[in-house]
Amino acid sequence: MIKEFKEFAMRGNVIDLAIGVILGAAFGKIVTSLVNDIIMPLISLLLGVIDFTDLSYKAVKYGIFIQTIVDFIIVAISIFLFIKLFNKLYTREKKVKEAPPSMTKEEELLTEIRDLLKANQRETM
Numbered sequence: 001m002i003k004e005f006k007e008f009a010m011r012g013n014v015i016d017l018a019i020g021v022i023l024g025a026a027f028g029k030i031v032t033s034l035v036n037d038i039i040m041p042l043i044s045l046l047l048g049v050i051d052f053t054d055l056s057y058k059a060v061k062y063g064i065f066i067q068t069i070v071d072f073i074i075v076a077i078s079i080f081l082f083i084k085l086f087n088k089l090y091t092r093e094k095k096v097k098e099a100p101p102s103m104t105k106e107e108e109l110l111t112e113i114r115d116l117l118k119a120n121q122r123e124t125m
Contacts, residue, residue: 015086019079026075033068037061 008014041061103111 015083019083022079023076026072029068030065030072033065037064 038061
């Protein structure tokens with residue numbers, strides 16, 4: 001059961017989905033900050049209503065928006081580096097599993113005989 005779960009969790013589409021959820025949540029913060037800290041205060045100033053929630057003056061908080069973008073970039077880079085390391089380790093593990101088995105003595109002998117026959121055939125031509 002553990003082996004099946006590992007195979008399920010290591011599939012590309014499951015990992016891609018997890019990355020999408022994480023980046024989507026981080027990007028959602030950017031959109032929320034853009035609306036709350038940039039667009040809504042500007043709309044409030046244009047319409048004469050200072051704040052729609054408690055009617056107090058709210059300045060445009062572009063610093064919060066910039067910080068949210070920086071947070072998103074840090075999350076995206078962290079996920080990228082983690083996935084890059086994960087893929088490197090996973091492909092290395094896969095290569096070890098896919099390594100061709102060593103030949104038995106019988107197979108080595110048959111290979112030598114085949115090579116000698118090929119060489120002999122070329123010499124007779």
